Amino acid sequence: MIAALAFYVFAAILIASAVMVVTSRNPVHSVLFLILAFFNAAALFLMAGAEFLALILVIVYVGAVAVLFLFIVMMLDIDFVQLRQGLQRYAPIGAVIGAILFLELLFVFGSWQFAPDVATLRLNAVPADPALSNTEALGRLVYTDYIFLFQIAGLILLVAMIGAIVLTLRDKPANSKRQDIAVQLARAEAVPLTKVPARTGLDKLGIVRRKLPEAPKPKKVAHEAHGHGHHDHEEGGHH
Structure with missing residues (x-):
């Protein structure tokens, strides 16, 4: 109960x-x-x-x-508003496909028959063989008796995944960066490999480092000019 x-x-x-x-x-x-x-x-x-x-x-x-x-x-x-724009145009096709699926379900359930010993x-x-585990019995049933149906179900899921990607994929702008595999793998010129001796300086190999720009020098504060002006002001006041 x-x-x-x-x-x-x-x-x-x-x-x-x-x-x-x-x-x-x-x-x-x-x-x-x-x-x-x-x-x-x-x-x-x-x-x-x-x-x-x-x-x-x-x-x-x-x-x-x-x-x-x-x-x-x-x-x-x-953007669900954009996805629903073509709903009225494709509604008849969807209705036809839905009706076909409904008829298929009716045919399947109409010919459904229960096993004679289902009530018992x-x-x-448990599996018929006591030494056979539940997992092993399921594997034999799926991958032996119904292997083709299992593969067809996988293909249907693959089609559904591709359809979901197509429906949700948006058009990218023209200035978006895209990866070009052919250009990425292509080599315009060969780069030779050079065996560099140990403990060899860059100058001996003819490799010159680029000089870094000098750091800007700090500006001097005009304290002397300010001091001379203050001194002249005092002398003018004294005279």
């Missing part, structure tokens, strides 16, 4: 936080809701007996990926 209640609580918070990730206007809030979704998903993995996935989700995704997302969102300073499975599932 307690396990079932905890499952529904974690699942409800996970779905609510996932919806807030998509619907939040502030991208920082979206990342924070994403972190909340990761924690609840980790709790569900723990209840299902997949402790390796739960720890990976917390350590890797929450501790590294989500924090990196947060830093990037705060540093990019994205325990909440904390």
Whole structure:
């Protein structure tokens, strides 16, 4: 009873936080809701007996990926007004793609069938081989039975990363400094290497140091002129 209640609580918070990730206007809030979704998903993995996935989700995704997302969102300073300028023009294309994805989901869930022995499975599932650990069983399942699906998921993530870079990349001004690899690696002239004898002065090798400019001399304060004027003033007053 307690396990079932905890499952529904974690699942409800996970779905609510996932919806807030998509619907939040502030991208920082979206990342924070994403972190909340990761924690609840980790709790569900723990209840299902997949402790390796739960720890990976917390350590890797929450501790590294989500924090990196947060830093990037705060540093990019994205102009959302500029991003929404072409929304009306591309809205029909987005609607068509969304409808296609929705139909695909309907086909997948329509043909979904539960295993005959699903009701007899325990909440904390263990591998069929007692000598096989949970991590090793997961590795065999992902990298042996579903290796092609795993590679396709990686390609989809790569396309999503490239799309995010293209959407957030701004046009740089013409006077901005750019790196030209060909010019940087090219050599206009060869520089010969000379073997310098030990304990040899620069003058013997024909290397003359450039003379440093002399330091400006301090200006003299005109105390003598001021003293002569004061003395003449006294003599004039005496006469």
